[in-house]
Amino acid sequence: MSVLTLRLDGPLQAWGASARFARRTTESAPTKSGIIGMLAAARGMDRGDDTELARLAALRFAVRIDQPGARVRDYQTARHQITKVSMPVSERYYLADAVFVAAVEGEDELVDLLDAALRAPIHAPFLGRRSCPPARPVRLGVHHETDLPQALRDEPWQAAPWYRKKHDRQPTVPLTVLREARLGENGADFLRDQPLSYAAEHRRHALRPVVTETVEVPHPDVQAAAMTTMRVPEHDPLAALEESN
Amino acid sequence: MNRIFLDVHALQTVPPSNLNRDDTGAPKSAVYGGVPRARVSSQAWKRATRGYFKDAQLLDPAELGVRTKKVAELLATRIIELDTSIGEADALHMAAAVIEAATGMKLAAPERKTRGAKAKAAAGEEPVDETPRSKYLMFLSARQLNGLAALAIDGAADITAYLKDKDNKARAKQIADTGHSVDIALFGRMVADSTDFNVDAACQVAHAISVHRVDNETDYFTAVDDENTEAESGAGMIGTVDFNSATLYRYASVSIHQLAANLGEGLREDEPVTTPVRRAVEAFVHAFIASLPTGKINTFGNHTLPDAVVVTLRTTRPISFVAAFEEPVTAEADTGHLREASARLAAYIPEIERAYGDEESTRTWVLRVGSATDKLAEVGEKVPALSALVEAVGTSVAERMEKPA
Numbered sequence: 001m002s003v004l005t006l007r008l009d010g011p012l013q014a015w016g017a018s019a020r021f022a023r024r025t026t027e028s029a030p031t032k033s034g035i036i037g038m039l040a041a042a043r044g045m046d047r048g049d050d051t052e053l054a055r056l057a058a059l060r061f062a063v064r065i066d067q068p069g070a071r072v073r074d075y076q077t078a079r080h081q082i083t084k085v086s087m088p089v090s091e092r093y094y095l096a097d098a099v100f101v102a103a104v105e106g107e108d109e110l111v112d113l114l115d116a117a118l119r120a121p122i123h124a125p126f127l128g129r130r131s132c133p134p135a136r137p138v139r140l141g142v143h144h145e146t147d148l149p150q151a152l153r154d155e156p157w158q159a160a161p162w163y164r165k166k167h168d169r170q171p172t173v174p175l176t177v178l179r180e181a182r183l184g185e186n187g188a189d190f191l192r193d194q195p196l197s198y199a200a201e202h203r204r205h206a207l208r209p210v211v212t213e214t215v216e217v218p219h220p221d222v223q224a225a226a227m228t229t230m231r232v233p234e235h236d237p238l239a240a241l242e243e244s245n
Numbered sequence: 246m247n248r249i250f251l252d253v254h255a256l257q258t259v260p261p262s263n264l265n266r267d268d269t270g271a272p273k274s275a276v277y278g279g280v281p282r283a284r285v286s287s288q289a290w291k292r293a294t295r296g297y298f299k300d301a302q303l304l305d306p307a308e309l310g311v312r313t314k315k316v317a318e319l320l321a322t323r324i325i326e327l328d329t330s331i332g333e334a335d336a337l338h339m340a341a342a343v344i345e346a347a348t349g350m351k352l353a354a355p356e357r358k359t360r361g362a363k364a365k366a367a368a369g370e371e372p373v374d375e376t377p378r379s380k381y382l383m384f385l386s387a388r389q390l391n392g393l394a395a396l397a398i399d400g401a402a403d404i405t406a407y408l409k410d411k412d413n414k415a416r417a418k419q420i421a422d423t424g425h426s427v428d429i430a431l432f433g434r435m436v437a438d439s440t441d442f443n444v445d446a447a448c449q450v451a452h453a454i455s456v457h458r459v460d461n462e463t464d465y466f467t468a469v470d471d472e473n474t475e476a477e478s479g480a481g482m483i484g485t486v487d488f489n490s491a492t493l494y495r496y497a498s499v500s501i502h503q504l505a506a507n508l509g510e511g512l513r514e515d516e517p518v519t520t521p522v523r524r525a526v527e528a529f530v531h532a533f534i535a536s537l538p539t540g541k542i543n544t545f546g547n548h549t550l551p552d553a554v555v556v557t558l559r560t561t562r563p564i565s566f567v568a569a570f571e572e573p574v575t576a577e578a579d580t581g582h583l584r585e586a587s588a589r590l591a592a593y594i595p596e597i598e599r600a601y602g603d604e605e606s607t608r609t610w611v612l613r614v615g616s617a618t619d620k621l622a623e624v625g626e627k628v629p630a631l632s633a634l635v636e637a638v639g640t641s642v643a644e645r646m647e648k649p650a
Contacts, residue, residue: 011277011454011567047445070276074286075268089268096276122248124500124563126449131287133451133498135568137601160571162279 002111003151005140006035006118007158008100012072013127014093017193017205022090026128028068029178031193032061033205034128035102038138039114040198044122048199056114057195059104061208062148062179064215067159069098094132099158101140105148115142149213152177157217164221171223172216181209249501249645250563251526251638253533255551256456256586256618258492262547264538265289271461271487275454278571283455283491289538290495291450295428297532304427304528314378316385317341317352323394331401339397339404341377346408347393347421352377385421387509387521388430392420427525430507431499447504448497448529449563455491456570456586463487486544492582494570495551497533498563499526501642519646527639530556534631552583553621554612555594556634558641561603569593584617591620608641610634 014026015034036056045052074092079085104111118125118139125138143151157164157173167173181188188209196204263272265285275284298304313319320340325331331339341352354375385393396417400407408414433446463485470481501522508521534554542548557564569592574585598607609625612634628634 009568010565011275011282012452072275073267074273076286076288078288094275097279119561120248121562123445123503124250124449124498130446130449131452133449133496133563133565133567135565135571137562137564160278162572 001105001145001147002108003103003105003143003146003148004111004115004118005143005151005155006102006104006138007136007140008098008102008127008134008138009158010127010132010135012094012096012129012132013069013098013100014095014129014132016128017191022088024090024092026071026093026095027191027193028095029063029065029176030100030102030128031191032057032180032208033193033195035061035063035104036195037198038125039104039117041123042117042121042125043114044117048197050197050199053195053198055110059106059110060148060180062103062105062152062177064101064103064152064155065098065176065178066101066157067097067099067163069095072096092129094129097160099160099163101152101155101158103148103151103155105151108144111142115139148179149177149215152179153215153217155217157220164219167219168221170219171226173219174214175217177213177215179211179213181211185209185211187211247502247645247648248560249642250559250561251499251501251530251642252557252559252563252565253495253497253499253530254555254557254566254590255495255534256492256553256583256590257453257495257549257551258581258583259490259547259549260545261462261488261490262545263486263488263541264547265540266487269487272489274459274461275452277454277567278573280458280573281460282457282573283459283489283493285453285493285538287450287452289540290453290533290536291432291448293536293538294450294529294532295432297536298428298528301532301535303531304524313385314380314382315376316344316379316383317377319385320344320390320393320397323390324397327391327394328398328401331398335401336397337376339401340393342404342408343393343397343417344379344383344421346414347417348379348383350379350383352379354378386426388426388507389420391509393417396420426508427528430504430525431529445503445507447501447507448499450533451496451565451567453493453495454567454570455489456494456589457492457574457576457582459489459491461487461489486541488541488545492574492586494567494586495533496565496567497529498565499529500563501526501646505646517643517647519643522646523639523643526642527635530638531631531635534634550614552614553587553590553618554631554634555590555621555624556610556612556638557625558608558638558645559603560606560645564597564601566590566593566597568597581617583615587613587618588620591624594624610637 008030015031016024017027017031040053040056072094076090076092078087125134126132127134188211190207191210192205192207194206194208196206265273267273273284273286275282317337317340321336324336324340345352355378431448465485467480468482504525505522508525534551569589574582576582610628611621611625612628613621628637
């Protein structure tokens with residue numbers, strides 16, 4: 001098994017799971033549907049290609065919240081271009097200033113294929129909504145012979161410097177991980193973000209069991225500071241006393 | 246075809262203004278780098294861009310498709326391409342029915358005008374052309390042809406009955422509504438209803454955000470009632486207007502290959518097949534750079550244009566430079582935000598290109614104004630004017646598209 005890790009970092013992101021009609025909410029972390037959609041788009045898959053989608057949707061998914069961000073509400077009015085009919089006023093919610101690490105786990109071959117697609121995507125990736133382009137390259141890397149929990153423990157903390165400073169006293173930081181439950185695993189919540197079809201006429205999603213965990217990840221700045229401290233030569237005042245005896 | 250992405254980046258300073266407000270009347274905002282920022286939503290700037298297409302008359306629909314009376318034949322060919330099981334005669338019948346439903350125009354076989362021609366036709370000396378034609382030249386873009394062909398195939402079982410259905414007929418009309426080809430190919434449907442057919446947008450427009458911290462301000466105003474007498478000394482009206490001023494980072498990306506798929510190849514024989522895409526890209530670059538949302542513009546008169554524009558054409562993937570401003574820019578007392586913002590961008594671009602770019606296939610142009618943007622001079626090929634930038638981008642896009650994949 002291999003794991004592909006992605007960094008989702010931008011001024012705005014929006015990950016709707018149950019958002020419909022005029023009120024478009026966002027979950028507090030990327031959805032599986034959003035990420036699988038991004039990977040499918042990168043490969044240039046057609047919206048209606050449910051067979052190929054099934055292959056991607058079978059990947060196991062997890063996401064780590066590196067920097068939770070803040071919710072921003074956007075108020076939007078619109079009129080139809082041709083008929084000039086006013087549309088219902090809509091509310092769109094965004095996550096501002098958030099950073100996530102998402103990961104998908106599957107067969108080596110498929111994971112490598114998706115990694116290559118992200119290097120040179122056919123359709124450009126976006127963070128949940130088309131108006132939210134990523135601020136940095138999305139692709140972090142492929143990790144062979146590992147699994148989701150391990151890959152998310154190994155991936156360095158991706159939070160912004162200003163955010164890292166707020167946690168500058170701990171050698172490790174606890175980060176929340178939302179991981180797809182294993183078969184028969186207890187204690188899962190359910191989220192309707194398992195994609196079945198992206199076809200324009202009938203988008204369909206199934207429920208997906210999600211387990212919430214915490215991983216401890218090294219704080220890169222504190223670790224660096226600790227290294228500097230260790231370079232101070234050891235000082236033992238008693239050593240001199242012993243010598244004089 | 247080749248994969249090509251076009252990125253447009255702009256730094257634009259707006260004085261006190263309220264380009265895009267929320268339901269409380271305050272300018273929209275966001276948080277980035279831990280501090281509040283001014284924000285102009287993507288949909289507001291997209292609306293301004295498509296408005297600019299129209300106002301500046303950047304595009305004539307006739308440039309992007311074909312004008313012909315032989316619309317039925319053209320559509321029939323497209324129907325057969327999409328579904329080879331349909332015979333030529335059936336396709337022609339379906340095509341004529343769909344065009345009649347979509348335009349309300351009756352199609353008929355051309356009349357033979359001269360007595361000689363009529364006699365020859367009657368005697369069977371000349372093959373009789375019975376293909377239905379429209380009475381005047383009709384304009385159809387590739388997008389519209391594809392849409393109508395798909396509709397015809399949906400109703401292939403019984404096209405007459407299918408088109409009697411009110412919804413189906415309305416859908417045909419919607420597809421045939423001309424003049425919107427380019428903005429729908431670029432932006433998709435911004436507002437869709439059940440009769441619209443779907444187009445995946447070729448363009449991503451990011452929300453514009455300020456490169457620095459912005460707190461909204463409030464202007465308290467009073468207005469005099471001119472008809473009031475000396476005895477009525479109070480104000481006729483009082484109120485508040487929220488505003489802010491900002492140096493914005495604006496970003497948009499166009500997937501040229503997606504745009505080409507949406508628009509289709511040029512249908513006219515007298516021009517290169519890449520013409521529709523080239524013209525649409527030129528119009529987009531021009532309109533995105535020069536347009537401005539109109540919110541409260543008569544109150545603040547904030548008509549500005551970008552001080553710096555960087556355009557990149559690449560074959561790998563789009564790259565936004567917004568991270569250059571994650572740490573907010575702070576203004577020195579005598580410089581404003583633009584100088585520091587330009588310096589940040591000038592330092593950031595070579596770094597991100599070194600780490601993730603593909604030097605071989607990337608082309609970068611810079612259009613800039615004033616000494617505050619001096620540092621950006623080296624990040625790409627210098628262009629003196631917007632018109633030159635538009636032309637350089639258009640030419641380069643056409644060249645790239647014509648290269649074998």
